[in-house]
């Protein structure tokens with residue numbers, strides 16, 4: 001990569017090292033995926049691949065708890081964008097593990113008491129073994145698609161908002177979304193795109209939509225009927241809902257379970273550890 005991505009976590013490591021008068025320090029250039037040895041001097045920090053960040057930029061990065069910053073060709077910019085498609089502001093937000101995306105200020109993954117990657121693994125585990133052809137209805141940062149592709153033959157993932165993919169393109173944790181040949185991306189509305197798939201053509205479906213109030217179509221009976229149609233006999237669907245023990249989560253869950261049953265699913269079971277339900281065809 002010709003660029004590196006830093007957050008307040010790495011800025012703290014570097015500023016602390018400066019206070020201690022160290023000539024070099026181990027730090028991550030890619031939001032905790034790998035570590036390199038960076039050299040400290042009077043003006044700032046030099047990374048082994050050539051990137052340079054000034055102390056004043058590192059102080060600026062250190063002041064932002066909700067943003068990540070790309071360092072490229074001597075310039076430092078926030079990983080954020082405004083979507084003309086959805087009118088949502090999107091920004092990459094650091095955590096001690098993989099980052100999440102803030103969508104109009106709301107984190108796209110669970111971060112309280114867990115982290116975005118553990119959250120992803122919980123969702124995928126409900127569908128184990130994840131084999132055959134998999135549909136991921138909502139790409140986001142691509143974490144569910146990437147994890148499913150570890151064992152599946154093929155993963156098709158759909159994202160309505162090109163701005164989401166722009167952010168993912170700068171996220172070191174989303175690299176495999178773009179370079180794993182098992183993953184195919186569709187930019188479009190999942191509600192419409194599912195019409196084009198053949199009956200029984202997926203063995204697993206991961207449905208990880210935005211919250212009900214933001215994407216009602218993706219919780220509609222007609223959409224569930226399409227998911228049922230394209231799932232193969234004995235296939236399984238994981239549907240993320242949110243905290244099933246919360247009042248709002250319970251309300252949404254009851255409607256989801258009823259409509260999945262109406263769509264034809266033979267059994268729908270609660271999976272509270274993954275904040276969702278599992279439906280069997």
Ligand SMILES: C[S@@+](CC[C@H](N)C(=O)[O-])C[C@H]1O[C@@H](n2cnc3c(N)ncnc32)[C@H](O)[C@@H]1O
Pocket residue numbers: 108109120137138139140141142143144145158159160161164188189190191208209210215218
């Ligand atoms: C909760 S996130 C998905 C997170 C993702 N599974 C991951 O692992 O990073 C939901 C995503 O669905 C996208 N989305 C919203 N409505 C959609 C639609 N109708 N069709 C496809 N994607 C949609 C949003 O833009 C957002 O990026």
